[in-house]
Amino acid sequence: xxxxxxxxSLGVLTAIAASLCCITPVLAxxxxxxxxxxxxxxxxxxxxxxxxxxxxxxxxxxxxxxxxTKTGDAHCDCETDVKPSFWQxxxxxxxxxxxxxxxxxxxxxxxxxxxxxxxTVAVSSQGDIQKAEFxxxxxxxxxxxxxxxxxxSKLDGIIELSVSYEKGNAIVKFDExxxxxxxxxxxxxxxxxxxxxxxxxxDSSQI
Numbered sequence: 001x002x003x004x005x006x007x008x009s010l011g012v013l014t015a016i017a018a019s020l021c022c023i024t025p026v027l028a029x030x031x032x033x034x035x036x037x038x039x040x041x042x043x044x045x046x047x048x049x050x051x052x053x054x055x056x057x058x059x060x061x062x063x064x065x066x067x068x069t070k071t072g073d074a075h076c077d078c079e080t081d082v083k084p085s086f087w088q089x090x091x092x093x094x095x096x097x098x099x100x101x102x103x104x105x106x107x108x109x110x111x112x113x114x115x116x117x118x119x120t121v122a123v124s125s126q127g128d129i130q131k132a133e134f135x136x137x138x139x140x141x142x143x144x145x146x147x148x149x150x151x152x153s154k155l156d157g158i159i160e161l162s163v164s165y166e167k168g169n170a171i172v173k174f175d176e177x178x179x180x181x182x183x184x185x186x187x188x189x190x191x192x193x194x195x196x197x198x199x200x201x202x203d204s205s206q207i
Contacts, residue, residue: 011057017046110141147191155187158172158184159173170188
């Protein structure tokens with residue numbers, strides 16, 4: 001039974017490792033320590049291997065837990081009907097399995113954990129509206145996208161905002177009388193990701 005506990009513990013650790021690139025943006029945003037968000041982005045290429053290891057470890061743990069033991073083992077005089085403690089039970093292994101599944105799926109629902117900014121922007125003049133694309137280095141999942149959105153949307157004058165980790169960019173429509181390219185760049189960089197360049201876009205009507 002102790003072996004099952006050790007294997008399931010390793011499963012949790014590999015699940016955490018597989019999700020660190022998504023966990024850190026959420027924790028950083030909630031704790032207000034934005035610069036830590038990209039600390040584990042280097043683990044992203046190994047994510048499929050961590051997921052595979054997690055599934056394998058949990059599969060072995062469940063196999064060990066569910067396999068039928070021989071009751072007439074000549075080498076063992078111990079009783080086989082002793083009820084295992086909670087820490088050695090199927091219930092705990094089930095809880096561990098659910099936790100690891102939630103961790104590995106974090107990138108699919110991380111957006112609900114970020115604070116919402118529903119501020120309405122009053123535009124001073126249509127001539128003040130600008131739209132720009134920011135090329136961002138270091139984003140690896142939707143958690144990264146929402147972390148950038150969370151920080152940039154705190155600025156005054158942000159009208160519309162779109163962030164894509166797949167494209168590695170953010171497209172921002174803003175009122176330049178209230179904010180600036182420099183301020184937006186600083187907000188993105190404060191997350192731990194890095195703006196490598198920006199381009200003004202001609203069409204400022206929509207993102």
